[in-house]
Amino acid sequence: MYGYPPPAYGAPPAGYGAPAAPSPYGAAPPYGAPPAPAYGAYGAPQPAYGAPPAPAYGGYGAPPAPAYGAQPAYGTPYGGQAQPSAYTYGQPSANPQQRPATAPAPAYMPPTTYAPAPTNGGRRRRALLVGCGYPGTREALNGCLNDVNCIKFCLMNRFGFTEQQILILRDDTRQPDFISTKANIFRGIQWLMTDQQPGDSLFFHFSGHGSQQYDRNGDEEDGYDETICPTDFRRAGQIVDDELNRMMVQPLMPNVTLHAVIDACHSGTALDLPYRAKVDHSGRWYWKGRARYDKCTRGGTAFQFGACKDSQVAADTNKLSGKAYTGAATFSFIEAIEKYGVQQTYGVLLGHMMQTLRAMNGGMVSSGATGILASLLLGSSISSGQEPVLSCDKQVDLYASRLNI
Numbered sequence: 001m002y003g004y005p006p007p008a009y010g011a012p013p014a015g016y017g018a019p020a021a022p023s024p025y026g027a028a029p030p031y032g033a034p035p036a037p038a039y040g041a042y043g044a045p046q047p048a049y050g051a052p053p054a055p056a057y058g059g060y061g062a063p064p065a066p067a068y069g070a071q072p073a074y075g076t077p078y079g080g081q082a083q084p085s086a087y088t089y090g091q092p093s094a095n096p097q098q099r100p101a102t103a104p105a106p107a108y109m110p111p112t113t114y115a116p117a118p119t120n121g122g123r124r125r126r127a128l129l130v131g132c133g134y135p136g137t138r139e140a141l142n143g144c145l146n147d148v149n150c151i152k153f154c155l156m157n158r159f160g161f162t163e164q165q166i167l168i169l170r171d172d173t174r175q176p177d178f179i180s181t182k183a184n185i186f187r188g189i190q191w192l193m194t195d196q197q198p199g200d201s202l203f204f205h206f207s208g209h210g211s212q213q214y215d216r217n218g219d220e221e222d223g224y225d226e227t228i229c230p231t232d233f234r235r236a237g238q239i240v241d242d243e244l245n246r247m248m249v250q251p252l253m254p255n256v257t258l259h260a261v262i263d264a265c266h267s268g269t270a271l272d273l274p275y276r277a278k279v280d281h282s283g284r285w286y287w288k289g290r291a292r293y294d295k296c297t298r299g300g301t302a303f304q305f306g307a308c309k310d311s312q313v314a315a316d317t318n319k320l321s322g323k324a325y326t327g328a329a330t331f332s333f334i335e336a337i338e339k340y341g342v343q344q345t346y347g348v349l350l351g352h353m354m355q356t357l358r359a360m361n362g363g364m365v366s367s368g369a370t371g372i373l374a375s376l377l378l379g380s381s382i383s384s385g386q387e388p389v390l391s392c393d394k395q396v397d398l399y400a401s402r403l404n405i
Contacts, residue, residue, distance in 0.1 A: 131168070145170055184230075205262075222310065
């Protein structure tokens with residue numbers, strides 16, 4: 001399944017407006033390790049990369065009101081301007097005056113050409129998939145766009161998602177609304193979280209660079225916030241874990257479940273969830289952490305699979321698939337589902353991911369790590385190896401609770 005030809009990422013969820021041209025590729029082949037796709041100009045500098053033109057929003061008004069409850073405000077409006085600073089992202093600064101300001105999260109993002117799919121009273125699924133390959137730059141990665149294709153295939157063929165329920169942002173497209181910029185990721189999250197209904201299943205996947213920066217509000221034990229890097233991070237800035245928690249975790253309504261897979265370096269606590277799964281001497285998982293009322297949901301349940309610990313880097317490699325490049329954590333997540341099914345418990349799934357990544361680490365060094373931004377700058381604070389991290393907003397039973405995607 002890894003590396004199958006990419007579907008038409010321009011085929012948006014219901015309500016998007018004018019769809020893009022249909023995919024010339026046809027149906028995706030079965031999961032496995034087929035030949036790498038021909039991306040055409042993928043890897044070459046894209047004219048639309050960087051600062052995309054502002055889309056014409058036409059007569060769109062305010063987004064539809066949530067079906068129940070009021071969504072909390074995301075914060076002050078995002079201005080889309082880079083913060084002037086001499087600070088290099090990922091590098092600790094001894095001078096507090098040089099520490100970067102956390103980019104504010106949006107209180108309201110202008111509507112784009114996509115809108116929530118209508119519901120019919122049953123369980124609704126919705127997914128936001130973000131792939132950042134950074135083509136034409138020194139930070140370019142090989143497997144992130146493959147990761148998006150593979151996760152989409154998994155969601156549709158194993159969990160019953162439809163094309164209309166999946167929004168994809170990536171940086172090999174020239175469609176402004178669908179480039180994986182910081183502003184579009186914020187808009188995509190807003191789409192993901194709007195109009196929640198009891199029983200809904202929400203899914204977020206990010207594959208790209210991750211980094212760290214100084215914690216400015218004192219909520220991190222190690223003194224660092226974890227970040228993910230959108231395509232335009234050098235212009236617009238990185239997205240901080242506090243922002244992801246505020247936008248995706250805190251608005252989560254009762255009986256709504258969010259699963260996030262963050263395939264990036266330093267991503268163990270990328271959603272700032274208070275409980276993390278640890279393994280004891282007998283090999284069984286247990287929760288470690290404490291209740292955090294400033295990081296909790298509004299009654300829903302949030303799970304996050306991080307590619308590695310906050311102190312580690314994550315591999316972008318072709319060693320696992322045999323040919324096509326993928327993120328190691330995304331590969332291990334999908335492989336566990338393909339081999340052991342969708343009814344396994346969270347503890348069992350995490351164990352299978354751990355086995356795959358440990359086998360990889362035993363035979364290679366993570367030289368293709370996606371944490372180049374921080375691994376080169378933080379030096380000795382980066383530990384070797386890659387171990388997946390499962391975190392949650394509450395202590396669910398790891399061996400009784402089954403996947404609920």
